[in-house]
Amino acid sequence: MTLHRQLFLFTVFLVMILFLGVWVEKLQSTRSFLINQLESHAQDTATSLALSLSPVMAENDLPTIDTMINAVFDRGYYRIISLRDPDDKVITERTLKIEIAGVPDWFIDFISIKAPRAGALVMSGWTQAGTLFIESHPGLAYQTIWKTMIRISTYFVLAGSVILLLGSWGLKVLLKPLKQVEEQAEAICRREYQIQKVLPKTRELRLVVESMNRMTVKVREMFTRQAKIAERLRQKAYYDQVTGLGNRRYLTAQVGARLEAAKEEVNGALLMVQVANLQNINEAEGFESGDALLKNVGDIIQKETQILKDVALARLTGGDFAIFISQISSSDTIDLAEILMSKINRLATENSSSTNNLAYIGGVFYEHSPTLPQLLAEADSALQAARQKGPNKSFINPFSADKDTAVKGRTWWKQTLADVLQRKDIALFSQPVMNSRKQDEIVHQELLSRIILESGHFVSAAIFIPLAERLRMISKLDQVVLSRIFSAHEILSKMDTIAVNVSPSSLTDRFFVQWVISELAKLPGSYPHIIFEFPEFGAVQHLDIVKDFSKKVGELGHSIGLDHFGQSFTNFGYLKSLRPEYVKIDRGFTKELENDQGDSGFFIEALAGVAHSLDILVIAEGVERNEQVQMLLETNIDALQGYLFAQPQQLST
Structure with a gap:
């Protein structure tokens, strides 16, 4: 029970006690007053009537006596008038039954007014001829008390209601700082750091608010320091200070992880x-x-590749930059190289102090998964070929022995994806995420999609999602995948929680978002909790719409998660507002643990610390060896996912 309610009920109790006390006291005083009035009224009448009857009693004129008594009885309001002789025998008597209109019986029984009986001697000369007894009727007294109590009760109800309303309002005003302290404490639990700027005037409450403000500042500083430590570690290990791109180590980790994850189902360019x-x-x-020139070139590379998905950018050394792009056709690779060279040439024209021969671009396009050293060697050979062509030239060399790589270019993929959407040839696979401490306990199941070509061959999302992004077909593809998932109730009802990959770009389609929310609202109560998983880089690029989507699905009992956490060079402050259910450490950092570089584990631990400070679950993906598990357990990882525990298994939907 809240303090406001307790104080309010206590106030109601006090008002009721006051009312009852006043009500009882008023009842008793009015009752005593009216009894005295009844006694006085009866005594005055008895004295007056006895004097009037004395001459008549001397003559023993009974008709006249009756007439006089009847006249008084009918004119007044008496219960009984009785004339008795000295032997207490009734000479004449008039009585009236006690019937009181407008007063409930329970009230009559409750106050029980007994009117006093008054008496007076009737004389005949110097001799007592009899005694006159008169008792006033209590009906008027009952009615007077009843009406008085009704008026008092009505007044108290009205006055009490006003007092309680004012008291409730006053308590809210007085306790508002405590309510704000409660909200402030709850906000801290949500890792939101609110400061109360308006301090209460009440000394005790003011001290409480000031203490909460100091604690909030300290907790916020703790999170900020932790985030800065993780940021410094990331910049030191993977960041090029001059250009703002990644360094060679970053490129090695990211490209190696992508090539290994994709296995043979991959194509791209370096x-x-x-x-x-x-x-x-x-x-x-x-x-x-020189640094300014490198920064300008780095900015051009970032700007021209920002619309591409699954890209790793790095400055290797000196004036050498590397651009790794997953799932890009050979023609798009050539177009990108020409655009970059055109922009860099314009930079040379704008900078008159620079030489006209500003840069070379060499690249390699591949269809079958090579190793990173092979790609670097081929790209370096292409760079040499570009130099031989002349100043500011580019050269793209295919890595695959198959020269007919254009067959699977933009046109082929566009038609293929259109056919898949029409036939809805989507297969669902699931892979468990395991508790790191209890490795036989499943945290949730991640649902993975594969498209089915006419040949019956499965193509993983790592291949077709980037292509669908570039072809602007991603929201339709996500809708088909989610439709399959929403309709697989019978199979998925056995799972408690499922994670579903969705492209942040799909959220820019408001019709897609409306459809998702509508479908979620239709799901039965037995359907598992859904976590919509977004890649960190894309989620940060579309932060506002992802936050809005998170709020909408949260109202329906679902949530969001982040994949490839730590891959982008974004400040971790966005986590405070986005509040995903979990983050998945990018497999590039997981893979680096095998190289036994101490700062990799320290960096992962720092990432986990930032997430844990916001009550966000931390998952390591791409776990394939027991050695990785042992190292990850030392970094406070909550859950693990990878081929070591289970390969994706197809669901029979």
Whole structure:
């Protein structure tokens, strides 16, 4: 029970006690007053009538006596008038039955007024001729008391209601700081750090609010320090300070993890951009000019690749940049290289102090999964070929022995995805996420989608999702996948929680969002809890719409999660507002643990610390060896996912 309610009920109790006390006291005083009035009224009448009857009694004129008594009885309001002789025998008597209109019987029984009987001697000369007894009728007294009590009760009800309303309002005003303290404490539990700027005037409450404000500031500073430590670790290990891109280690981790995860079902490209004559520029114009040039080239690379999905950008060393793009056709790779070269040439034109021969671009396009050293070697060879072509030239070399790579270009994939959408040839697979401490306990099942080609071959989401993004077919594809999941109630009802991958780009389609919310509302109560999983990079790019989507699905009992956590170079502050149910550490960092680099484990532990400070579950993905498990357990990871525990299994939907 709230303090406000307790104080309110206590106030009601006090008002009731006051009312009862006043009500009883008023009842008793009115009752005593009316009894005295009845006695006085009866005594005055008895004295007066006895004097009037004395001459008549001397003559023993009974008719006249009756007439006089009747006249008094009919004119007044008496219960009894009785004339008795000295032997107490009734000479004449008039009585009236006690019947009281307008007063309930329970009230009459409750107050029980007994009117006093008054008496007076009737004389005949100097001799007592009899005694006159008169008792007033209590009906008027009952009616007077009843009406008085009704008026008092009505007044108290009205006055009490006003007092209680004012008291309730006053308590709310007085206790508002405590309510704000409660909200502040709940906000801290949600890892939201609110400061009360308006302090209460009440000394005790003011001290409580000031203490809560100090604690909130300290907790917020703890989270900020923890996030900064993780950010510094990430920048130190994976960040190039000059360009804002990743470094060689970042590229190695990201590309290696992607190639290994995709196995044979992969195609993509690696481009290398080399700033020519960087050393000469540094010597002639200073290192600041050289760094500014590198920064400008890095900005161009970031800007021209920001619309692409699954991209890793890095500055390798000196003036060498690397661009890794998963799931891109050879023609798109060539187009990208030409666009980059055009932008860099424009940079050379704008910077008159720079040499006209500003850069070369060499790249390799592949269809079958190579190794990173192979890609770097092929890209370096292409870079040499670009140099031989002349200043500001590019050259793209296919890695695959199959020269007919254009067959699976944009047109082929567009038609293939259109056919898949028409036939709805989507297969669902599931892979469990295991509790890191109890590795036989499933935290949730992640549902993975595969498209089915006409040949019957399965194509993983790692391949077709980036292509669907570029072809602007992703929301339709996500809708088909979710439709299959929503309709698989019989199979999925055996699971407690499922995770479903959705592209953040799909959320820009308001019709898609409306459809998802509508379908969620139709799901039966036995359907499992759904976590909509978004890649961190895309979620940050579409932060507002992802937050809005999270709020909508949260109202229906579902939530969101983040995949590839730590991959983007985004400040972790967004977690405070987004509040996903879990984050999945990118497999690139998980894989690096095998190289026994101490700062990798320390970085993962820092990431976990940031997430745990917001009560966010931390999952490591891409776990394939027991050695990784042992290292991850030391970093406070909550759950694990990978081929070590189970490979994706097809659901028979």
